[in-house]
Amino acid sequence: MSDILDASPLIAPLLTDRAGAAQLAVCCGDATLTYAELRNAVADTAAVLRRAGVRPGDRVAVCLPKSIGALTAILGVLSLGAAYAPLNHRLPAVQMRSILADLLPRVLITDAEAAATLVQDPPPGLRILLTDAVDPVPSGDLHEYPGIASETTSPDELAAILYTSGTTGEPKGIMLSHENMTSFADWAADTFAVSAMDRVTSHAPFHFDLSVFDIFSSLRRHATLHLLDDSMIRFPGAVRALLANAGITVWYSVPTALAQLQARRALKDLDALRAILFAGEVFPTPVLRGVMADLPRTEFANLYGPTETNVCTWYRVPNPPLSDFESLPIGRPCPHHEVTLRDDSGQVVAPGEVGEICVAGPGVMLGYWRRPGLTAASRIGSRADSYRTGDLGCWRDDGMLMLMGRRDHQVKVRGHRIELLALETVLNAHPAVSEAVAVAAPDAAGGRLVAFLSPRGASTDAPDPRDFVAARLAPYYMPDRFEWLPELPRTANGKADRSALRHRATNLQTR
Amino acid sequence: MQPVLDIVTAWLKRAAAPRIRAELTPDTELVVQGILDSIEILNLVSFLEEHFGVTVPIDEFIPENFATPHAIAELVGRLGPMPVAV
Numbered sequence: 001m002s003d004i005l006d007a008s009p010l011i012a013p014l015l016t017d018r019a020g021a022a023q024l025a026v027c028c029g030d031a032t033l034t035y036a037e038l039r040n041a042v043a044d045t046a047a048v049l050r051r052a053g054v055r056p057g058d059r060v061a062v063c064l065p066k067s068i069g070a071l072t073a074i075l076g077v078l079s080l081g082a083a084y085a086p087l088n089h090r091l092p093a094v095q096m097r098s099i100l101a102d103l104l105p106r107v108l109i110t111d112a113e114a115a116a117t118l119v120q121d122p123p124p125g126l127r128i129l130l131t132d133a134v135d136p137v138p139s140g141d142l143h144e145y146p147g148i149a150s151e152t153t154s155p156d157e158l159a160a161i162l163y164t165s166g167t168t169g170e171p172k173g174i175m176l177s178h179e180n181m182t183s184f185a186d187w188a189a190d191t192f193a194v195s196a197m198d199r200v201t202s203h204a205p206f207h208f209d210l211s212v213f214d215i216f217s218s219l220r221r222h223a224t225l226h227l228l229d230d231s232m233i234r235f236p237g238a239v240r241a242l243l244a245n246a247g248i249t250v251w252y253s254v255p256t257a258l259a260q261l262q263a264r265r266a267l268k269d270l271d272a273l274r275a276i277l278f279a280g281e282v283f284p285t286p287v288l289r290g291v292m293a294d295l296p297r298t299e300f301a302n303l304y305g306p307t308e309t310n311v312c313t314w315y316r317v318p319n320p321p322l323s324d325f326e327s328l329p330i331g332r333p334c335p336h337h338e339v340t341l342r343d344d345s346g347q348v349v350a351p352g353e354v355g356e357i358c359v360a361g362p363g364v365m366l367g368y369w370r371r372p373g374l375t376a377a378s379r380i381g382s383r384a385d386s387y388r389t390g391d392l393g394c395w396r397d398d399g400m401l402m403l404m405g406r407r408d409h410q411v412k413v414r415g416h417r418i419e420l421l422a423l424e425t426v427l428n429a430h431p432a433v434s435e436a437v438a439v440a441a442p443d444a445a446g447g448r449l450v451a452f453l454s455p456r457g458a459s460t461d462a463p464d465p466r467d468f469v470a471a472r473l474a475p476y477y478m479p480d481r482f483e484w485l486p487e488l489p490r491t492a493n494g495k496a497d498r499s500a501l502r503h504r505a506t507n508l509q510t511r
Numbered sequence: 512m513q514p515v516l517d518i519v520t521a522w523l524k525r526a527a528a529p530r531i532r533a534e535l536t537p538d539t540e541l542v543v544q545g546i547l548d549s550i551e552i553l554n555l556v557s558f559l560e561e562h563f564g565v566t567v568p569i570d571e572f573i574p575e576n577f578a579t580p581h582a583i584a585e586l587v588g589r590l591g592p593m594p595v596a597v
Binding site for chain 1: 542543545547548549550552553554557569570571572573574577
């Protein structure tokens with residue numbers, strides 16, 4: 001296996017270290033693999049991939065439901081020195097084709113269901129390796145479609161390409177190196193003391209950056225990874241049963257997932273759960289306090305960072321927690337990142353001033369796949385290992401970083417510069433609000449502000465949100481409309497779908 | 512008074528219309544076919560709780576009870592009172 005060791009620093013520890021052979025590596029429903037079985041499955045998968053023509057430096061798309069088969073496919077790709085690109089199994093065929101045409105993978109590993117939507121109009125030169133996700137090793141059934149996919153070489157050190165939909169809706173592939181991923185995975189494993197004693201959930205889908213912690217921080221430390229598959233993840237009762245029966249010790253997800261579990265009382269009395277990490281969106285403080293009240297002995301940490309840098313700052317939430325009116329800091333920079341706040345000209349801002357959060361160091365992505373212009377525009381000057389996040393921040397006196405919103409969420413309404421996050425933070429603290437999203441919609445009068453609110457419980461004597469805003473923010477922050485929705489629309493990653501809400505706000509006004 | 516199954520089926524047809532590929536029968540696999548996504552499930556449970564005056568306890572909030580329209584109707588029947596007249 002020495003070639004494998006050289007080819008993949010990311011997974012070398014789990015393939016070569018014999019210490020955990022009898023230890024459970026991964027569980028999904030009733031299916032399990034020990035570390036010894038995982039090593040064999042990865043070696044067998046690598047052999048199938050090699051026969052299918054996969055070579056070091058290639059890119060391989062993996063489009064499977066969350067499963068042991070999806071995990072061994074990813075590890076098999078890495079073990080050959082190739083890079084994996086995890087794709088959302090539920091993506092519509094049009095978007096799937098557009099990503100495959102951008103990625104030009106050597107092989108797509110997928111199941112019959114996803115393949116069926118693609119084969120009617122396959123991208124030229126597509127090679128599909130069919131597998132059944134419940135099987136840890138692909139059968140080796142290779143389907144080739146005519147045409148030649150153009151050869152585009154990827155960087156030698158490339159480990160993964162994670163696709164996000166850019167603002168224009170075109171797919172944007174974020175290239176992560178082995179060093180990007182190991183620097184984050186090992187920092188997180190050290191910081192939260194992940195060890196062979198731990199049982200870690202894999203909540204996020206594999207195409208979402210939170211999965212880098214789940215997979216690699218766990219497996220590199222010989223913890224046991226419990227995959228929450230697509231069907232059980234939607235059912236709080238099933239998630240609760242896993243948390244309790246498996247004795248899960250470490251959980252990492254978006255705040256929304258925790259809020260939904262807490263609303264159903266699914267987090268009470270889980271004594272084994274020692275650490276909860278969350279990232280991806282702002283956790284409204286009152287909701288977080290509710291979660292913490294159900295789990296008084298659990299450690300909570302707020303992790304911040306876009307996919308391009310993975311986590312770059314973190315904050316250990318104090319216990320007892322903050323007051324409802326205090327927003328959560330994103331904390332201090334991780335040691336493998338250098339974090340600065342800069343103005344539009346790239347100069348570091350004075351202490352106490354708001355600036356764009358800029359990150360540099362070994363955790364920063366190699367770049368956007370096949371988009372050198374976009375990559376260059378995201379850097380601080382000419383520094384190659386740097387990234388301008390587009391998020392605004394401000395250092396507190398105690399050295400904690402506060403998130404102040406998005407550069408592009410700073411909107412102008414009737415001539416006033418409005419920070420949507422500031423408005424949302426206030427509304428999220430309202431006792432009757434479980435979640436608030438504010439959007440600006442254009443109109444002839446210089447734009448209007450709409451606040452979408454989802455209700456929390458049945459509070460009857462709660463103050464009018466209008467009075468709540470008036471008491472806390474400048475008058476021009478007052479939304480023109482408050483719209484209550486039973487649930488806010490979500491993106492595939494579980495975040496509030498801002499573009500759907502903007503659309504809705506625009507329609508509200510023209511009605 | 513409409514039977515529970517009809518009310519549940521009507522709700523599903525309205526809420527999950529874009530994801531229903533064939534005719535919705537009492538035995539259509541809602542979870543396996545991805546007809547019920549995560550938001551739809553929460554909305555459905557809110558609807559069941561309000562409309563039928565039941566509470567879905569955490570132990571019952573599991574895929575088996577939402578696998579088909581028939582399973583949902585059975586769950587409602589098991590949980591409690593019949594619908595108040597609409």
